[in-house]
Amino acid sequence: MKAFFRLGKNPSPKTKQKQRRMAVKQEFFDIRDKNGDITGEIKERSQVHKDGDFHGTVHIWVVKKTVKGYDVLLQKRSKDKDSFPECYDISSAGHLEAGHDYLETAIRELSEELGIWATQEELEFFGFHEGFVETEFYGEPFVNHEISAMYLYHIDPDKTKLCLQADEVETVEFFDYMEGRKLIKNNRIRHCIFQDEYDALGEKLGLQVTGKVRNNCEKK
Numbered sequence: 001m002k003a004f005f006r007l008g009k010n011p012s013p014k015t016k017q018k019q020r021r022m023a024v025k026q027e028f029f030d031i032r033d034k035n036g037d038i039t040g041e042i043k044e045r046s047q048v049h050k051d052g053d054f055h056g057t058v059h060i061w062v063v064k065k066t067v068k069g070y071d072v073l074l075q076k077r078s079k080d081k082d083s084f085p086e087c088y089d090i091s092s093a094g095h096l097e098a099g100h101d102y103l104e105t106a107i108r109e110l111s112e113e114l115g116i117w118a119t120q121e122e123l124e125f126f127g128f129h130e131g132f133v134e135t136e137f138y139g140e141p142f143v144n145h146e147i148s149a150m151y152l153y154h155i156d157p158d159k160t161k162l163c164l165q166a167d168e169v170e171t172v173e174f175f176d177y178m179e180g181r182k183l184i185k186n187n188r189i190r191h192c193i194f195q196d197e198y199d200a201l202g203e204k205l206g207l208q209v210t211g212k213v214r215n216n217c218e219k220k
Contacts, residue, residue: 028098029055036128036147042098049083052134052143052207055095057104059129060151061201062091062116064160064174070205072193073155077200078170079194083137083144084192086170091153092116102149110153114172115163124152126204129197152204177202181209 031041032054036168048055062073073091076087077084094109097104106123110116133144181198183189202209 021069025062027095029053029095032056032147043143046082049142049144050140052145054145054147055140056102057093057095057146058102058109058151059090059148059150059197060092060106060110060123060153062110062114062155063177063201063205064155064157066157066176068176069207070177070186072177072180072201073172073174074180074191074193075164075172076166076170077164080167083142085137086190088189089193091172093148106149112195113168116153116155118153122153124170126150127192127200129196129200131194133192137191138208148197152201177205177207 004219027045028042029045029048030038033039033046034054036056043051043053047053064073074088075091077087077089079085092113093108093182094105094113096105103120103123103125107118107120110118110123114149127150128149129150131144131146133142133147135142160174164172183200184191184193184195184198199209
């Protein structure tokens with residue numbers, strides 16, 4: 001469910017910047033209980049992130065097999081994102097809009113953000129992840145409490161030319177899984193990736209990894 005609005009007349013440069021970053025649309029989410037079940041309450045996106053309501057998202061990890069093991073595709077978020085601008089993130093991710101389910105949302109996000117048209121069979125579900133972040137962006141409180149369905153997508157190594165959604169994704173880059181893990185753990189890249197979820201991906205790929213790291217895009 002989306003509602004669109006126009007920017008106000010003659011806003012100040014600062015207001016224009018904030019309006020662009022907050023995107024030119026409103027989205028509505030189903031609120032969920034502690035078990036991840038829909039409560040029947042629906043709230044607008046910004047209010048959900050202000051109040052810290054539990055809501056659903058999808059995380060799609062795109063990987064390709066290599067001689068060394070696996071490369072993982074990370075996207076760098078647009079500078080105009082309303083949260084974690086210019087941070088490295090999961091290959092593709094998005095919120096469940098009210099009335100929509102996990103799998104259909106995963107298929108849509110992958111096509112919109114990266115131009116990958118995957119079938120249901122090509123997306124391999126490998127569990128749920130509960131994430132929580134409390135911080136601030138553009139002077140506004142931001143509390144993200146999400147239950148994320150994690151999916152794995154194996155991309156053809158010969159077909160890695162992607163079509164990026166400019167207002168969402170600045171760029172993408174493949175990292176060797178283990179090298180990417182070091183970059184995240186040592187805070188050598190700005191990111192908004194949960195370490196335990198990245199480790200769950202490694203285990204899914206048959207790699208033995210342990211350890212945790214903070215989200216180094218959180219504002220102090």
